[in-house]
Amino acid sequence: xxxxxxxxxxxxxxxxxxxxxSIMEISHRDKRFVDLLHEAQATLRQLLGISDDYEVLFxxxxxxxxxxxxxxxxLRGTGKTAQYLLTGxxxxxxxxxxxxxxxxxxxxxxxxxxxxxxxxAGDYQVADDAAYLYYCSNETIQxxxxxxxxxxxxxxxxxxxxxxxxxxxxxxxxxxxxxxACAQKNAGPAGVTVAIVRKDLLQRSPADLPGYLNYNNHAxxxxxxxxxxxxxxxxxxxxxxxxxxxIGGLDAMLQQNQQKSQTLYQVIDQSNGFxxxxxxxxxxxxxNVTFNLPNDDLQASFIAEAAKHDLAALKGxxxxxxIRASIYNxxxxxxxxxxxxxxxxxxxxxx
Amino acid sequence: xxxxxxxxxxxxxxxxxxxxxSIMEISHRDKRFVDLLHEAQATLRQLLGISDDYEVLFxxxxxxxxxxxxxxxxLRGTGKTAQYLLTGxxxxxxxxxxxxxxxxxxxxxxxxxxxxxxxxAGDYQVADDAAYLYYCSNETIQxxxxxxxxxxxxxxxxxxxxxxxxxxxxxxxxxxxxxxACAQKNAGPAGVTVAIVRKDLLQRSPADLPGYLNYNNHAxxxxxxxxxxxxxxxxxxxxxxxxxxxIGGLDAMLQQNQQKSQTLYQVIDQSNGFxxxxxxxxxxxxxNVTFNLPNDDLQASFIAEAAKHDLAALKGxxxxxxIRASIYNxxxxxxxxxxxxxxxxxxxxxx
Ligand SMILES: Cc1ncc(COP(=O)(O)O)c(C=O)c1O
Ligand SMILES: Cc1ncc(COP(=O)(O)O)c(C=O)c1O
Ligand SMILES: [Mg+2]
Ligand SMILES: [Mg+2]
Ligand SMILES: [Mg+2]
Ligand SMILES: [Mg+2]
Numbered sequence: 001x002x003x004x005x006x007x008x009x010x011x012x013x014x015x016x017x018x019x020x021x022s023i024m025e026i027s028h029r030d031k032r033f034v035d036l037l038h039e040a041q042a043t044l045r046q047l048l049g050i051s052d053d054y055e056v057l058f059x060x061x062x063x064x065x066x067x068x069x070x071x072x073x074x075l076r077g078t079g080k081t082a083q084y085l086l087t088g089x090x091x092x093x094x095x096x097x098x099x100x101x102x103x104x105x106x107x108x109x110x111x112x113x114x115x116x117x118x119x120x121a122g123d124y125q126v127a128d129d130a131a132y133l134y135y136c137s138n139e140t141i142q143x144x145x146x147x148x149x150x151x152x153x154x155x156x157x158x159x160x161x162x163x164x165x166x167x168x169x170x171x172x173x174x175x176x177x178x179x180x181a182c183a184q185k186n187a188g189p190a191g192v193t194v195a196i197v198r199k200d201l202l203q204r205s206p207a208d209l210p211g212y213l214n215y216n217n218h219a220x221x222x223x224x225x226x227x228x229x230x231x232x233x234x235x236x237x238x239x240x241x242x243x244x245x246x247i248g249g250l251d252a253m254l255q256q257n258q259q260k261s262q263t264l265y266q267v268i269d270q271s272n273g274f275x276x277x278x279x280x281x282x283x284x285x286x287x288n289v290t291f292n293l294p295n296d297d298l299q300a301s302f303i304a305e306a307a308k309h310d311l312a313a314l315k316g317x318x319x320x321x322x323i324r325a326s327i328y329n330x331x332x333x334x335x336x337x338x339x340x341x342x343x344x345x346x347x348x349x350x351x
Numbered sequence: 352x353x354x355x356x357x358x359x360x361x362x363x364x365x366x367x368x369x370x371x372x373s374i375m376e377i378s379h380r381d382k383r384f385v386d387l388l389h390e391a392q393a394t395l396r397q398l399l400g401i402s403d404d405y406e407v408l409f410x411x412x413x414x415x416x417x418x419x420x421x422x423x424x425x426l427r428g429t430g431k432t433a434q435y436l437l438t439g440x441x442x443x444x445x446x447x448x449x450x451x452x453x454x455x456x457x458x459x460x461x462x463x464x465x466x467x468x469x470x471x472a473g474d475y476q477v478a479d480d481a482a483y484l485y486y487c488s489n490e491t492i493q494x495x496x497x498x499x500x501x502x503x504x505x506x507x508x509x510x511x512x513x514x515x516x517x518x519x520x521x522x523x524x525x526x527x528x529x530x531x532a533c534a535q536k537n538a539g540p541a542g543v544t545v546a547i548v549r550k551d552l553l554q555r556s557p558a559d560l561p562g563y564l565n566y567n568n569h570a571x572x573x574x575x576x577x578x579x580x581x582x583x584x585x586x587x588x589x590x591x592x593x594x595x596x597x598i599g600g601l602d603a604m605l606q607q608n609q610q611k612s613q614t615l616y617q618v619i620d621q622s623n624g625f626x627x628x629x630x631x632x633x634x635x636x637x638x639n640v641t642f643n644l645p646n647d648d649l650q651a652s653f654i655a656e657a658a659k660h661d662l663a664a665l666k667g668x669x670x671x672x673x674i675r676a677s678i679y680n681x682x683x684x685x686x687x688x689x690x691x692x693x694x695x696x697x698x699x700x701x702x
Contacts, residue, residue: 006375010365065577227533
């Protein structure tokens, strides 16, 4: 998270200005909190150019609850098929939940090449009457990110899990039926998930869904159907403002993210094969740079050495191994430069 | 929240000791967070004497998601009937969700007397083969609180919504099948809900539940099935320690809560009918003191005058009106004394 946001949160922690109490103590119905919630929504609308055709919801349960809410609201009872593009681990978890709610079909699965790529033109075909087309814009674990939205017929709502690349670049929300992201990568602390839902889709939700799982309840109550995660929303609002005011918007954020990721990919590409990137070049993520070293011993010593330079959390996800450098929005350019230097030195010493 | 907790959170906000990062930034899989989660669980186990027969889960979605998770896990597919005691608004919302999952029956409903009372012996009969008996230990809006657990056959798991009186007094958890509480009254910030579940009940959960809704997933992953609300759990842990170390445990907390609530009930009882308590004497809540004034004008001026004395949030819930003084654990005795003095003065001036 940006230091300036953390410092503001710290300064307001005991006593939120004008409230005589912590933001954690005031009611979610208190005008001061409701104003903060509306401001957070408005800033997201501004950053992403979200039109009034969409609801901006703040939910609990993380991305994992969206794996179920999406098919519960958009697939259950429709008699249609939900179609999934599988480019990594999170898409696979999502389709597993969808299959509990109805007919869910993987129409593209890069599992055979260990999720190192994106579909090329013609690699999949979406049925015109599909309930929706689902994809994960950035597969966090594999470091595979779509550059543009995947091809999708106009008749089919596009649904995106943007958990790990939300707010890393501008997006044309009008291309989506539903886009969601848990906050804990770029948008805020764990505990709040943003769901941007095209209003016409709300008509699909079956009335007998568990109340919390029905998007309509949250939309009608403006994310106060029950007590929302107030503190997390408050912090998310500050981060959105930091993106707008300090960074200068999502175009500027994208530029920084391109610079940061290119710095690392360059080290990989110029290492004479010492570092082997996991994702194919066209599929490389701006957020998660994944690569392997020649063997497990070197990998272990890379992680151990890096820790001595205060470079932490580099171990790849336990399901795929290797190294993963997560360079989310708040990671400063200098942090990435430190890692790049270390990588070069390590390759020289061990190559 | 206790000031000492808020101050600690503030001091650790930017940089959690030893982590070189904010608690909001470190991964939920980071040992430092996992230790905090375990410590929070352990402190709750200590405070309430929770045995190893129970799981202590930290969930998202608030109490409202529990309204659905309970019947989804414990009723769906059993062919049994879930039985509900309705002593106020929250129980009514809970049974509405249960009816979506199966056969749910209200076996006691105090709606005819505007939810001012608790069931007396013989007022209800629980079937020996009920899926569970559900009640809300403290109806927040009506200010009606059970003193003891309601009578329930040994064969039937007792389920309690303790959202608004959790940790206000000692409890014998061994009497419960499941007890849950959203944190935002006594236990922490909004965004985390504690569910204490007897392990044998986990066998009931249907395998095809939405993953997030299945208690087994959370139990098996020790509340890390997906990213938990890390910051909220961290604060909850501090509040639990404050209860244990600064207050001296739940017996001491109960004593304070009795003293605080009696102070206000005494003013009501000695007001010659100027203040009319909503709950019958035996049903009076330690947490939410609800009462009415002679007419709406006096009620409005009571709220306006009180605000001038920094006494806020006294307006009763919009569904029932009147006045509600919520005096949760963290409300100091002096705050209650200030309110009591104000009430006496106001009655004298307007009575
Ligand atoms: C792309 C993606 N989807 C889903 C998730 C799951 O999020 P949560 O743990 O909040 O359920 C993650 C978490 O890392 C993610 O990166
Ligand atoms: C007794 C009780 N149950 C349930 C709830 C609902 O909690 P949430 O808003 O977290 O869903 C509340 C909230 O005030 C409550 O007091
Ligand atoms: Mg609007
Ligand atoms: Mg969430
Ligand atoms: Mg144990
Ligand atoms: Mg919660």
